[in-house]
Structure formats: structure tokens, C-alpha cells
Amino acid sequence: MVNPTPESLLNTFRRARNKAALAGFLALLLLFPGCGPRKYTYPADKVPGSIEEISRKDYNLVVKARVVGKTVGALLYVNSILDKDGQIPKDLNEKMGKLMQVVTRVALSTDLPLEYCLVVIRDRVHPHQLMITRSLEDSKRAYADVIGVEESINRTLFGQDKYELIKDAKSTFVLKDVRHEDFLTDQIVQRVRFNYSKDAKDELDKALLMMDGSFDTSTGQRVFRFSLIALKSEDPREMVLNVFKTVNRVLEGYKYADFDAVEIQDYLNRQKLVVDRNALFDYQKKKITDQEILDRFLTESQSIQEAFKLFGFSIPQSSNDNPDAAVAATAVP
Amino acid sequence: MFWRKIKLFWWNHWVKIVVVAWVIFIFWIPIAALKGIDNYQRDYMIAWLSTMGLQATISAVIFVVLYSWVLQGGLQKLKKRQIKGEGVAIHWKDVIGMDAAKMEARELVELIKDRARIKKIGGNIIRGMLMMGPPGCGKTYLAKAVATEAEIPFISMSGAEFVEVFVGVGASRVRQLFQKARRLAYAHGGCIIFIDEIDAVGRKRVFSAFGGTEETNSTQNQLLAEMDGLKDKDENVIVIGATNAAQDSLDEALLRPGRFDRKIFVDKPDLQEREELFRYYLSKIKFDERIDVARFARKAVQKSPADIANITKEAALIATRGKMESVSADHLSEAMERIDLGLKRNRKVSAEEMSITAYHETGHLMVTYLMHPKDDVFKVSIIPRGPAGGVTYSLPQEDEMFRNKDWFLAEIRTLIAGYVAEKLKFGVTSSGVSSDFKHAMALAHTMVWRLGMGKSESLGDYSSIPEQQLSESIKEKLNSETHEIIQSCLKSVEDLLKKENVIFERFAQELIQRLELDYDDIEAIFKEYGKPNPRVTSKYVPKGEK
Numbered sequence: 001m002v003n004p005t006p007e008s009l010l011n012t013f014r015r016a017r018n019k020a021a022l023a024g025f026l027a028l029l030l031l032f033p034g035c036g037p038r039k040y041t042y043p044a045d046k047v048p049g050s051i052e053e054i055s056r057k058d059y060n061l062v063v064k065a066r067v068v069g070k071t072v073g074a075l076l077y078v079n080s081i082l083d084k085d086g087q088i089p090k091d092l093n094e095k096m097g098k099l100m101q102v103v104t105r106v107a108l109s110t111d112l113p114l115e116y117c118l119v120v121i122r123d124r125v126h127p128h129q130l131m132i133t134r135s136l137e138d139s140k141r142a143y144a145d146v147i148g149v150e151e152s153i154n155r156t157l158f159g160q161d162k163y164e165l166i167k168d169a170k171s172t173f174v175l176k177d178v179r180h181e182d183f184l185t186d187q188i189v190q191r192v193r194f195n196y197s198k199d200a201k202d203e204l205d206k207a208l209l210m211m212d213g214s215f216d217t218s219t220g221q222r223v224f225r226f227s228l229i230a231l232k233s234e235d236p237r238e239m240v241l242n243v244f245k246t247v248n249r250v251l252e253g254y255k256y257a258d259f260d261a262v263e264i265q266d267y268l269n270r271q272k273l274v275v276d277r278n279a280l281f282d283y284q285k286k287k288i289t290d291q292e293i294l295d296r297f298l299t300e301s302q303s304i305q306e307a308f309k310l311f312g313f314s315i316p317q318s319s320n321d322n323p324d325a326a327v328a329a330t331a332v333p
Numbered sequence: 334m335f336w337r338k339i340k341l342f343w344w345n346h347w348v349k350i351v352v353v354a355w356v357i358f359i360f361w362i363p364i365a366a367l368k369g370i371d372n373y374q375r376d377y378m379i380a381w382l383s384t385m386g387l388q389a390t391i392s393a394v395i396f397v398v399l400y401s402w403v404l405q406g407g408l409q410k411l412k413k414r415q416i417k418g419e420g421v422a423i424h425w426k427d428v429i430g431m432d433a434a435k436m437e438a439r440e441l442v443e444l445i446k447d448r449a450r451i452k453k454i455g456g457n458i459i460r461g462m463l464m465m466g467p468p469g470c471g472k473t474y475l476a477k478a479v480a481t482e483a484e485i486p487f488i489s490m491s492g493a494e495f496v497e498v499f500v501g502v503g504a505s506r507v508r509q510l511f512q513k514a515r516r517l518a519y520a521h522g523g524c525i526i527f528i529d530e531i532d533a534v535g536r537k538r539v540f541s542a543f544g545g546t547e548e549t550n551s552t553q554n555q556l557l558a559e560m561d562g563l564k565d566k567d568e569n570v571i572v573i574g575a576t577n578a579a580q581d582s583l584d585e586a587l588l589r590p591g592r593f594d595r596k597i598f599v600d601k602p603d604l605q606e607r608e609e610l611f612r613y614y615l616s617k618i619k620f621d622e623r624i625d626v627a628r629f630a631r632k633a634v635q636k637s638p639a640d641i642a643n644i645t646k647e648a649a650l651i652a653t654r655g656k657m658e659s660v661s662a663d664h665l666s667e668a669m670e671r672i673d674l675g676l677k678r679n680r681k682v683s684a685e686e687m688s689i690t691a692y693h694e695t696g697h698l699m700v701t702y703l704m705h706p707k708d709d710v711f712k713v714s715i716i717p718r719g720p721a722g723g724v725t726y727s728l729p730q731e732d733e734m735f736r737n738k739d740w741f742l743a744e745i746r747t748l749i750a751g752y753v754a755e756k757l758k759f760g761v762t763s764s765g766v767s768s769d770f771k772h773a774m775a776l777a778h779t780m781v782w783r784l785g786m787g788k789s790e791s792l793g794d795y796s797s798i799p800e801q802q803l804s805e806s807i808k809e810k811l812n813s814e815t816h817e818i819i820q821s822c823l824k825s826v827e828d829l830l831k832k833e834n835v836i837f838e839r840f841a842q843e844l845i846q847r848l849e850l851d852y853d854d855i856e857a858i859f860k861e862y863g864k865p866n867p868r869v870t871s872k873y874v875p876k877g878e879k
Contacts, residue, residue, distance in 0.1 A: 105371060
């Protein structure tokens with residue numbers, strides 16, 4: 001007669017310890033794909049080539065790609081970046097979006113320590129180019145829905161520039177490594193301009209704000225400097241405060257702390273707001289109110305004549321104007 | 334047989350297999366597909382999957398804990414009760430005595446193992462075996478031996494496990510049990526179901542208008558159908574039942590051939606079996622080789638194997654408390670007394686009470702020794718034990734199946750001897766006679782009303798007839814005969830105690846001085862007065878005469 005407890009598969013599975021072993025084996029089976037050395041889809045030496053290949057295969061775009069430092073960029077030539085109405089055509093917008101998608105996709109899946117993606121669209125006929133700069137971290141956040149669509153757009157830099165057009169030959173694609181501080185500064189300026197133009201009633205009003213910014217280390221201190229002339233603003237103090245809030249929002253959003261002060265100069269109204277880092281952090285922690293910021297850190301600044309000089313204009317100086325001891329700074333146009 | 338086992342495995346586990354395969358499929362296939370996408374997205378999705386898996390696991394654990402907590406374990410599925418024979422390890426040689434029952438069990442096991450032979454002749458396999466008998470006689474022990482020797486799956490259940498508050502649950506459990514047994518029989522060639530305390534579900538069915546017995550009836554009906562119902566397949570499933578209840582308390586449908594074909598009565602061991610049991614249980618502990626096992630077997634009349642096991646355990650405890658290396662005869666004696674008579678109480682007894690008790694117990698002692706045809710007195714004591722102030726410890730010489738009139742009369746005389754002793758000595762009696770009277774009356778009543786032992790020898794069991802159906806004259810006659818028996822016994826005891834007053838006084842004084850007298854002391858004193866033991870036994874020889 002057969003032994004009632006044979007060493008069979010039936011008894012193997014019955015024993016509790018083998019059940020635990022089976023569960024562990026299944027877990028390993030499921031986790032196996034995650035084990036082993038990490039494999040990157042786009043190795044470092046294949047990044048530019050991959051961008052060019054994917055753009056050609058998936059979107060039929062002939063691009064040139066480069067990697068410099070922490071920045072990866074792609075260049076696309078088009079026949080015209082503006083249509084007959086002076087607007088960017090819809091299909092070009094789509095191409096820019098797709099190209100940015102390709103660059104981001106490759107940048108995320110490589111072992112290179114990349115931080116910025118840049119897309120440059122050049123007009124073949126006219127020496128104009130459009131530039132879109134995006135932080136790779138922002139792309140990850142957007143992908144994981146940490147930031148919304150609007151914020152994602154706010155964090156993308158849109159710029160335009162001229163380039164050296166060489167007839168019948170392709171101009172060189174010189175890619176500059178994006179510095180994080182410059183990225184933040186340009187973003188702040190863009191946000192302020194966008195916010196002002198949103199509130200502006202017509203096209204004329206939109207043009208009445210001039211703002212520029214830079215990250216200055218020439219004095220030994222690391223300072224975010226912003227210069228603005230708002231030809232039409234109802235409350236100058238409120239204007240400066242709004243700009244300060246935008247600066248704070250961006251620095252807080254990126255958790256950036258490697259600076260010493262933030263300086264906002266309103267040349268038209270001769271006021272300047274200089275807030276040091278600690279005061280900014282206290283403001284972020286709501287230890288300082290808006291009113292306190294204005295009361296404690298808003299001072300008089302240099303005259304409008306000096307401001308216009310900076311912007312390339314000259315206005316006769318009035319005897320009532322007192323040049324203040326503001327630090328001379330170069331606003332980068 | 335191998336494919337049958339595979340089939341059985343599939344029957345038992347197909348749900349788990351399908352679930353596991355499905356889990357593997359829904360996880361592995363997408364993960365394998367992820368290999369085709371960029372590593373960032375792949376890592377992101379895997380991390381997302383793991384997080385979802387973790388969330389699902391936490392939710393499941395919380396659900397299971399809450400579910401178990403809320404239900405408090407009620408309406409549980411039938412627990413797995415399959416016993417592995419080698420785990421029990423009780424063989425035929427370990428079953429002492431009960432030769433007839435053992436033989437039946439052996440035959441059953443052989444028939445199970447070799448059913449092909451029976452089929453050739455055209456016979457049918459035994460469907461069930463019922464073991465009946467007093468508690469502690471080895472029914473469950475024999476079942477364990479069957480489990481070990483049968484080498485086929487053995488499922489053990491208690492009858493009470495089938496019974497639930499909710500109607501239908503018991504029947505469902507019976508179905509589950511038999512379904513499991515059939516599957517095991519299919520895979521292994523046979524299966525035994527052992528139901529202990531089967532009277533919990535096997536009692537005579539009662540059909541009550543109020544429906545209070547629905548659950549028990551439905552469970553029993555299911556059991557009857559499973560054992561021998563319409564779906565009678567050629568399966569080698571045998572049911573062994575065990576019960577302490579009398580056979581006539583069980584349902585007739587359960588006892589008929591085709592269900593419990595064999596009925597075995599497992600009785601208390603006889604003298605020889607008791608001796609073997611004592612040797613067996615003593616062999617499990619350290620004991621003095623000089624112990625006279627036969628003597629203790631003689632003393633352990635009417636004791637079950639469980640009682641004997643208990644005696645040896647108790648003796649071991651007594652030896653341990655006394656910091657002894659092994660169990661001696663004294664330890665065994667003390668253990669037997671402790672179990673039979675109870676623990677001594679440290680109650681302060683006044684001289685008067687002591688005297689009353691001494692004379693009372695002396696009365697019992699005298700009558701038992703000089704008049705009882707079967708019993709010997711092993712100990713008399715006036716130390717309070719339990720509710721009693723004193724005790725006369727007597728045991729029959731040998732096992733008896735039947736008792737005659739002489740025995741009944743001797744018992745009645747022994748019981749009323751305490752009363753007579755008190756009356757002769759003190760002129761008044763105490764409340765200590767109440768228990769004795771109760772038993773004496775019961776015996777006298779049984780003699781006359783049930784056993785036809787009265788003076789007129791009125792035959793029949795009058796106690797089985799409802800009292801209102803008996804005429805007053807018959808009742809009066811029977812009661813009168815009962816009373817007459819008591820009175821005649823009273824007279825004979827009085828005569829004896831008056832006649833043997835010297836011995837009577839001697840024993841009483843000895844008891845007052847020494848508090849306890851054992852068998853040897855009693856024999857010695859009687860012999861002093863020329864009264865040897867009227868019951869001569871061949872096996873037992875007093876210590877002093879060796």
C-alpha cells in the first residue's frame with residue numbers, strides 16, 4: 001500500500017515553509033526585471049545621434065544635435081519662422097513641441113548628467129531664431145504630475161534672437177551651457193512680463209513694461225538684479241511687491257538658496273527693493289508680511305535719467321534729482 | 334496512481350493555481366513589454382507598479398484583519414484534520430488488552446488494505462465500525478492505532494464540531510468532510526474518518542413541532558446519506574465512530590448494517606489486562622522493580638486504562654514531591670487512594686465527632702469483612718476527605734458481570750451498618766447516615782421493583798411502567814417488600830454487631846488512636862479474634878504473609 005504521505009509535489013506545497021518559499025520565488029520573478037545593473041537606452045556617446053535619428057524617423061525632421069556640459073540642444077532650420085501675419089505658424093509650434101519631446105526623451109534616458117534641454121528653430125531666409133529652454137527636472141515633475149500644465153509652461157523659457165546667416169551654407173550651431181542662475185533669472189523676467197501682459201488692456205499697454213534681470217557676482221556677492229520701467233502702473237509699491245513675489249515664487253519652487261540678495265529697481269518711480277536671503281526665507285516661512293517687506297526693504301533709488309541711460313536713452317537731468325549711492329550694475333539686454 | 338494524485342492536487346488547489354498564474358500573467362507580461370521602452374519611463378512605471386502593489390497589499394491586510402476581527406472566527410470552514418499515521422506512532426502492540434476490539438480493528442484494516450480480495454468474492458467492504466463503552470477504556474487510543482497501522486489517510490473529527498447555531502452549517506461540514514475523504518480515497522486507495530463522541534450528532538432524532546432540533550436532525554440526515562445514500566460510489570471510505578452513550582440512545586438508522594456494520598464494545602479491562610496496563614504505564618516512568626504489580630492490578634478493579642494511566646502519573650508526581658528517584662509501591666498506593674478517596678482535609682475534628690465517625694466506619698468495616706461475599710476492605714479512615722468525615726475503602730475481589738441477590742443484600746447491610754453502629758453505641762444517630770440510606774434505599778428499590786428479588790418475587794420491571802398506570806395495591810405491595818428488605822438487613826446487622834461487640838470496640842478504639850487502618854492491619858486484628866478472611870483469593874497475598 002502506498003505510504004499516505006509520499007514526498008510528492010502535493011506535500012511540498014502543503015508545508016507552510018514551502019508556501020513561503022513559493023511566495024518569495026514569485027516575488028523575485030516579478031521583481032527580476034528591476035534587478036541587475038542599470039541599462040540606459042541612450043548611452044552618452046549616442047545622445048546627439050539618437051536625437052537626430054528619432055527626429056528623422058518619427059517626425060521627419062532633419063535636426064542637428066549637440067551636448068555641452070549639462071545642456072543638450074537640437075537645431076532645426078525652417079523656411080520661415082513667421083507667417084504672413086507675423087505670427088508663428090501652428091505647424092511650426094507643433095514641430096517645436098515634438099522636437100522638444102524628442103530631446104527630453106533622450107535626455108531622460110541617458111547616463112549623461114544633463115539638466116537642460118534646448119531647441120533652436122532658425123529661419124533660413126532671415127537671421128532670426130527661436131529658442132525654447134526647459135529644465136529636465138521640470139520635465140520629470142510634469143511627467144509625474146507634480147506640477148500642472150500652466151506651471152509647466154511658466155517654467156519653459158521662450159526666447160528669440162538673431163544669428164549669423166551665411167548664404168548658401170549652414171551656419172554653425174554653437175550651443176552654450178545654460179547656467180542655472182541665468183535660467184532662473186530669465187524665467188522670473190518672463191513670468192513678470194507674462195503677468196503684466198495678461199493684465200494689460202491692449203497692445204499698447206503690453207509694451208509699457210520694460211524689465212530685465214541678471215545674476216551678478218562681480219561685487220563678490222551673489223545677487224539677483226532686476227531692473228524695470230513700467231510706464232503705466234497704478235501703484236508703484238504694489239508693482240515692486242508683485243515682482244518680488246514672482247521672484248520668491250520661482251526661488252521657492254526651485255528651492256534655490258545659493259544667493260545673497262535679491263535687488264529690484266524701479267527706475268521710473270525711483271525705488272529699490274533689496275532683500276537679503278535670510279529675509280526672503282523668513283518671508284517664505286510667513287514670518288515677514290508683505291507690508292513689512294516694503295517698509296523694511298524698499299528705499300529710494302537712482303534717477304530716471306540714469307535708468308534711461310542704462311536702456312540707451314538720454315534725458316536732461318533735473319536739479320531736483322539726487323543721484324543715490326546705488327551700486328552701478330549692468331543690466332544685460 | 335501518480336496521475337490520480339496529480340488529479341487530486343488539481344482538485345484541491347485549482348483555484349490557487351489559476352490565481353497565481355493570472356497574477357504572474359498580469360504582472361510579467363507588461364513588465365516584459367516595458368523592456369522595449371526608454372529606461373526612464375520603464376523605471377517610472379515599475380516604481381508605480383510596486384507602489385500600487387504595496388498599496389493593494391496594505392489594503393488587503395487591513396481588510397483581512399478587520400474581517401477576522403469582526404467575525405471572531407465564527408462560521409469557519411472545516412479545519413484540516415488529516416492525521417499522519419507516523420506522527421501518531423501507536424501500534425497494535427501498544428494497545429493493551431481489549432483483544433476482541435483489537436481483533437475487529439485489525440480485520441478492518443486488513444480489509445481496507447486488501448479490498449480487491451473481497452471484490453473477487455463479491456463481498457462488500459465494511460462501511461463503518463462503532464466503538465462503544467465507558468469513558469477512558471481506549472476507544473480513541475484504538476482509533477490512533479488504526480491510524481498508524483492503516484497507512485492510509487486518517488481524518489479525525491469530534492461530533493461536537495458539526496453542531497452549530499445556524500441550521501445547515503453542520504450538514505455542510507459533513508458534506509465537506511466526506512468530499513475530502515472521497516478525494517483522499519481516490520488518490521491513496523482508501524480513507525478512514527474517525528468521529529469521536531458521535532452521539533453528539535448520532536442520537537435518536539427528535540421531530541419537534543417547534544423546530545428546535547432542526548440543526549441536529551439535518552446534520553444527522555446528511556451523515557446518514559453520506560454513509561449509505563443514493564450516491565453510493567465504489568469508494569473505500571470507512572467511518573469509525575466512538576461513543577460513551579448506550580447503544581439504544583443512538584439513532585437506529587445509524588446502527589443498521591450498511592452504515593455502522595460492526596459494533597464493538599470496549600469494556601473495562603479484566604485482572605490480567607490491568608496487570609499488563611500497569612506494567613505498560615510503569616515502563617514509561619522510573620519505578621522500583623520490586624513493586625508487586627499483581628497486587629495493584631487486584632486493587633484496581635473496575636478501573637479503566639485511563640484511570641490506571643492517571644494512577645501512575647499521580648504516583649510519579651508524589652515521588653517527585655517527595656524528592657525520590659523512582660516510584661515505589663507506597664507512592665502507587667497513595668496515588669490510588671488520592672484518586673479514589675480524594676485529598677485529606679486538614680479540618681480540626683472534635684473528640685466526639687471523631688468517636689462517632691470511628692464507630693460509624695467500624696460498622697461498615699465489620700459488616701463488609703464478615704458478611705460481604707465479594708468485597709475486601711483495603712482501608713478504613715476517620716480523616717475527613719472531601720465532604721465525608723471518614724471512609725471505608727472496599728473493592729470487589731474480581732470483576733463481575735452480574736450481581737445476585739446475596740450481593741444486593743450484603744451491600745444494603747454494609748450501607749446501613751454505620752447507622753446501626755451509631756445507634757448501638759450512642760443511642761442516637763447522626764446526619765452522616767444520609768448518603769448510606771440513599772444508596773441502600775435505591776438498591777432495595779431496584780431489587781423489588783426491577784429485579785424481582787422481593788419476598789413475593791413479583792416479576793417484572795415495574796419502574797419502566799408509568800406510575801399512574803400501576804394500581805395502588807401493587808405499589809403498596811412493592812413498597813412494603815422494599816421496606817421489609819431494609820428491615821431484615823437492619824436486624825441481621827444488629828445481631829452481628831452485638832455478637833461481635835468485642836471486635837467492634839477494638840476496631841473503634843484502634844481507629845480513634847491511629848486514624849487509619851489498612852488491609853494488613855485489619856486482617857491482623859480479625860485474625861487475633863479468630864476471624865480469617867472469609868473470601869479466599871488465589872492471587873492476592875497480604876504483605877505480612879510473604
